[in-house]
Amino acid sequence: MLNRTKIKVRGYHIDLFQHVNNARYLEFLEEGRWAFFDEFNAGNELIEQGLAWAVVNININFRSEASFGDLLEVQTRYAKIGNRSITMKQTILNTKNQSLVAEADVTYVCFSKTLKAAVPLPDELKHTIEQAIASSE
Amino acid sequence: MLNRTKIKVRGYHIDLFQHVNNARYLEFLEEGRWAFFDEFNAGNELIEQGLAWAVVNININFRSEASFGDLLEVQTRYAKIGNRSITMKQTILNTKNQSLVAEADVTYVCFSKTLKAAVPLPDELKHTIEQAIASSE
Amino acid sequence: MLNRTKIKVRGYHIDLFQHVNNARYLEFLEEGRWAFFDEFNAGNELIEQGLAWAVVNININFRSEASFGDLLEVQTRYAKIGNRSITMKQTILNTKNQSLVAEADVTYVCFSKTLKAAVPLPDELKHTIEQAIASSE
Amino acid sequence: MLNRTKIKVRGYHIDLFQHVNNARYLEFLEEGRWAFFDEFNAGNELIEQGLAWAVVNININFRSEASFGDLLEVQTRYAKIGNRSITMKQTILNTKNQSLVAEADVTYVCFSKTLKAAVPLPDELKHTIEQAIASSE
Numbered sequence A, B, C, D: 001m002l003n004r005t006k007i008k009v010r011g012y013h014i015d016l017f018q019h020v021n022n023a024r025y026l027e028f029l030e031e032g033r034w035a036f037f038d039e040f041n042a043g044n045e046l047i048e049q050g051l052a053w054a055v056v057n058i059n060i061n062f063r064s065e066a067s068f069g070d071l072l073e074v075q076t077r078y079a080k081i082g083n084r085s086i087t088m089k090q091t092i093l094n095t096k097n098q099s100l101v102a103e104a105d106v107t108y109v110c111f112s113k114t115l116k117a118a119v120p121l122p123d124e125l126k127h128t129i130e131q132a133i134a135s136s137e
Helices: A022-039 A044-048 A123-135 B022-039 B044-048 B123-135 C022-039 C044-048 C123-135 D022-039 D044-048 D123-135
Strands: A003-008 A051-062 A071-081 A085-094 A099-112 B003-008 B051-062 B071-081 B085-094 B099-112 C003-008 C051-062 C071-081 C085-094 C099-112 D003-008 D051-062 D071-081 D085-094 D099-112
Touching: A003 A022, A022 A051, A022 A071, A022 A085, A022 A099, A022 D022, A044 A051, A044 A123, A071 A123, B003 B022, B022 B051, B022 B071, B022 B085, B022 B099, B022 C022, B044 B051, B044 B123, B071 B123, C003 C022, C022 C051, C022 C071, C022 C085, C022 C099, C044 C051, C044 C123, C071 C123, D003 D022, D022 D051, D022 D071, D022 D085, D022 D099, D044 D051, D044 D123, D071 D123
Parallel strands: none
Antiparallel strands: A003 A071, A051 A099, A051 D051, A071 A085, A085 A099, B003 B071, B051 B099, B051 C051, B071 B085, B085 B099, C003 C071, C051 C099, C071 C085, C085 C099, D003 D071, D051 D099, D071 D085, D085 D099
């Protein structure tokens, strides 16, 4: 389970320093995660059970600059699973030379809307994610 | 009824052309309108009656560029009133030399959430806005 | 010369009112114009002559709401030409039912970086754009 | 050296989940850092020496949601210093109840534009930052 989403760097992504702004990368990452959930039809089972993924941490390393006109590829996959949380690994590559632009770990907890608290992942979903992680190693 | 809101141009407001991006001005205008509604405690009477302002048109002229570090002032006021609509006039000045950066007309209709259609403005609100426009001319 | 660019509405495009935020539409329009310039390899001849398009007016009508998950199509074309200016017509359709979401006229002047003033369009470019407009009517 | 910057949560900061979007927090943090550099007149000495701060990592924890109308305070300070890098600690508080909304470590390297590489911090600047960190503990 690996989603690849392409984003072309446009004039409005660029900031004072003539490269893609930090905050834009978080939108690029969010775009990649929505595309991942679309492609693998993931996330719906959570919603049906009154649960939701709540982002609790984003740790992003900026490795090289991206400039106007560059075509980026956002890669998104499951990377780690805990009792109540998952971590997705996202990497952004510059397709020009396959250089690494940024890499991020995005950690979610499974959140119950009724309990207003983090709860253990449903077993079936946990199993699906564990398999996805195992098969990608 | 005139609200003045200050915004300092930061690195993330700037785009490829080293000036404030077009789309950012719409956020600056929205910031100005929220501040207007806060200052004059306006808009609440609408919500209580199941109504909402829905933006139907924005017509914005870009008069001069704004650059990193400039301190802008967004001025917001009521400008026109119709049976089902109002138009707010917003101007953005550069406080450095009082030059005009942008000016916009933002037109709302009074929208009923239950009818899902534009409806006439409540009389009391119409009266308040008419007075505000008259006194500012 | 008509560019069609698809944009899927994601969670970060949505605002307090659970529809796409006004300012986002200006980014969608800018995305469409960059894609237009890419597709038709337009704009480069300007840059080579020390000229640039400077946006002087955007007039946007919001016709219907777009919501999370909708797939939008931004259509971009030349619509009008003056001595020193062009107007592009952009329409945003919801592919779900082909309803009109927004339509905008975006007016540029041809700007000389050395003169720091609007100047007449180069003849060759003017001719190309006139033909594009004529053939699309 | 602690900068406090207030930001009121507006309609355009909110996303599908009716709270402030992840990417917006990075803009709030950037706003706080610009305000910090303004307040303490920091950063200019770098630019004069052909150096720049380049962000290499942002690690942000989301502790509680912020909603429409909340007044946030972004607190920014120096937290750590290395030979070629500094880390700023930023916390975002909800002034309603002083609850912690988010906290982030933002790490910069000192980057030479001519060498296109990370270089040691100038001694004087290093000393200033060390004192700022020591006095805030």
